[in-house]
Amino acid sequence: MSFLTLGSRSSLVTASLTGQLPPASGHGYFGGTMAHAAARLGTTALRAGAIGVATALVLAACTGDNDTESDDAASQGSDPASVVTPGTASSSHVDNAYAGATMYVNDKWSAQVEETADAAEGDDGDLADAMRDIADTPTAVWMDRISAIDGNADGPGLRYHLDAALEQADGDEQMILTVVIYDLPGRDCFALASNGELPATDEGLARYESDYIDPIAQMLAEDKYASLRVAAIIEPDSLPNLVTNDSDPKCQAADPYYRDGVAYALDSFAPLDNVYTYIDAAHSGWLGWDTNSGPTAQLFAEVVKSTEAGFDSVDGFVTNTANFTPLEEPYLTDPEQQVGGQPVKSGAFYEYNPDFDEADWTADLYTRLVGEGFPESIGMLVDTSRNGWGGEDRPTSAGSGSTVDAFVDESKIDARTHRGAWCNQDGAGLGRLPQALPDGYEASHLDAFVWVKPPGESDGGSSEIDNDEGKGFDPMCDPGFSTERLAGNTTNALADAPLAGKWFAAQFAQLVANAYPEVGAEVPAPRTDADANKPVGAETESSEQAQEDGSTGDDSAAAEGDESAGDSAAGCTAQLTVVNKWGTGFEARVKVKATGPITGWVVTMSLPKGSAVNNIWNGDNSGKTGTFTVGDAGWNGALAKGGTGEFGFVGDGVAPEPSSLECSAS
Numbered sequence: 001m002s003f004l005t006l007g008s009r010s011s012l013v014t015a016s017l018t019g020q021l022p023p024a025s026g027h028g029y030f031g032g033t034m035a036h037a038a039a040r041l042g043t044t045a046l047r048a049g050a051i052g053v054a055t056a057l058v059l060a061a062c063t064g065d066n067d068t069e070s071d072d073a074a075s076q077g078s079d080p081a082s083v084v085t086p087g088t089a090s091s092s093h094v095d096n097a098y099a100g101a102t103m104y105v106n107d108k109w110s111a112q113v114e115e116t117a118d119a120a121e122g123d124d125g126d127l128a129d130a131m132r133d134i135a136d137t138p139t140a141v142w143m144d145r146i147s148a149i150d151g152n153a154d155g156p157g158l159r160y161h162l163d164a165a166l167e168q169a170d171g172d173e174q175m176i177l178t179v180v181i182y183d184l185p186g187r188d189c190f191a192l193a194s195n196g197e198l199p200a201t202d203e204g205l206a207r208y209e210s211d212y213i214d215p216i217a218q219m220l221a222e223d224k225y226a227s228l229r230v231a232a233i234i235e236p237d238s239l240p241n242l243v244t245n246d247s248d249p250k251c252q253a254a255d256p257y258y259r260d261g262v263a264y265a266l267d268s269f270a271p272l273d274n275v276y277t278y279i280d281a282a283h284s285g286w287l288g289w290d291t292n293s294g295p296t297a298q299l300f301a302e303v304v305k306s307t308e309a310g311f312d313s314v315d316g317f318v319t320n321t322a323n324f325t326p327l328e329e330p331y332l333t334d335p336e337q338q339v340g341g342q343p344v345k346s347g348a349f350y351e352y353n354p355d356f357d358e359a360d361w362t363a364d365l366y367t368r369l370v371g372e373g374f375p376e377s378i379g380m381l382v383d384t385s386r387n388g389w390g391g392e393d394r395p396t397s398a399g400s401g402s403t404v405d406a407f408v409d410e411s412k413i414d415a416r417t418h419r420g421a422w423c424n425q426d427g428a429g430l431g432r433l434p435q436a437l438p439d440g441y442e443a444s445h446l447d448a449f450v451w452v453k454p455p456g457e458s459d460g461g462s463s464e465i466d467n468d469e470g471k472g473f474d475p476m477c478d479p480g481f482s483t484e485r486l487a488g489n490t491t492n493a494l495a496d497a498p499l500a501g502k503w504f505a506a507q508f509a510q511l512v513a514n515a516y517p518e519v520g521a522e523v524p525a526p527r528t529d530a531d532a533n534k535p536v537g538a539e540t541e542s543s544e545q546a547q548e549d550g551s552t553g554d555d556s557a558a559a560e561g562d563e564s565a566g567d568s569a570a571g572c573t574a575q576l577t578v579v580n581k582w583g584t585g586f587e588a589r590v591k592v593k594a595t596g597p598i599t600g601w602v603v604t605m606s607l608p609k610g611s612a613v614n615n616i617w618n619g620d621n622s623g624k625t626g627t628f629t630v631g632d633a634g635w636n637g638a639l640a641k642g643g644t645g646e647f648g649f650v651g652d653g654v655a656p657e658p659s660s661l662e663c664s665a666s
């Protein structure tokens, strides 16, 4: 069986001992070596050729001037597609596709949730209610094989969802639909549960392009859908597998096709005004080590630079797709924190990986990507569908163990046996609800939390299951299996799981029961950037400084300037930044900073005549035009001295003058 190679096993052991390279895991996988050498040169030429093909096909599809399968799609009642200039990126993209937009709710997913709630009713009415409470949560739509485009036994096709999104928008709201592009040749090369239908061959790539990407791009380009935004999640696990698992023969074989396929997808979507691309960037437990994160950013840059539009073909990156890695480890905030004379990161669970969670990983990756030449406007998404880790066993404070391993075990909320465990994890819970521009993660440049993996859909069968989708049985989904890949631990997978993608009611019930925040509960205050990677209980450097000299301790905010007055001991300041402008409107954020400890805040602002706010988040507003107030949203009201909260809004017309803002605190 190819899932366990001696190569990856031995490098894993080396990694743990030296703190160099370590394991990796994904929605799909985990691997040992970061390998990925220069064997890429040969693929560059291939790329250039493939782009030519891509361009020709998209153009032909859009003009109806071809006799390939694209004709079928064109004849399915579609309007003629907008004429796109192949190879150029859309110039009308907003900075953050999710800001000011309403996320699409897949009613097919909702129906499964309702059905599961009905079945749970007799046993546990509260659980059934909690299920119903989240039944209308936006989730992504997966195009996990060619037949998913037109619809198959698993559900209706892409057009159904696009039309439903238009209906949900009701001609009024800006709607965003998250679609997962997931059908590369040789898919899931380092695992078996989500192997796909296309082989890692030239023919496989040709089919990927003509039968999969082209019809999707063609449909998205129809005039009818121009008012929607579509966030395209590009190929979960694919490029990450090339970073860490290129010594595996299946990944080696898939390597050129992953590069070419991803570039082809980007080239096909880049010209479309309504499509925003987010490349999958695995998760902190896979790529967080410096020895992986550096090569990851380089590989992403290399592949993206090989597209016609280069960096402009990408709007952002998405982490934790279908994985379980927490957004934050609230009690493990400093990888260098010493316990028993050792840094916390040296514990068995972290294996010297300094990125403990997705807040760390997105911040780390963002910096590296910008360093590789990506524009600062790139935004990050985090799949928070299953990374809550609530329930009775969730720690409520840092542990007191005197060895690193004891301390980590007592403190971590991630209850997996190993960070490489990825299949149907026992004990997991729903995470943060989908939300644009979540407050408190400035260094991460988050565009949004999204539920990419629809909770309740299996990651893989726990035993062999016949199917016609190319999916295999991966022992990582067998609860009884233990492996060196998990440092000898068992998989922590739930028993009796169906095939990947199929509804798994028992898992859904557990995810809802273990949701964190609990369903209906207030969102806990995020760990602030200033606190990131600082020892638990320790004052941040900036807040210590603030206490000593009375300054705010936040240089970056001070340097941004234009803050309103309000320096009283327990007051606040409000600073407005316009983050986006277009012909008829704007998007702005207001950062509130406490000048002393406060329990709540209210910002008064005045919009010029003729301007109006039409959507506001993380704040509670008293009006939308003229002079009105925006108060905290509850969970972001209480701030320590120097602490910050933020709200955002989208408006028509022009933004308020920054100097017109006043902040008052309670």
Ligand code: BGC
Pocket (backbone or CB within 6 Å): 142, 144, 193, 194, 322, 453, 454, 457, 458, 459, 460, 500, 501, 502
């Ligand atoms: C499966 C897909 C499925 C997706 C969402 C993946 O693991 O391979 O078939 O659509 O998860 O559930």
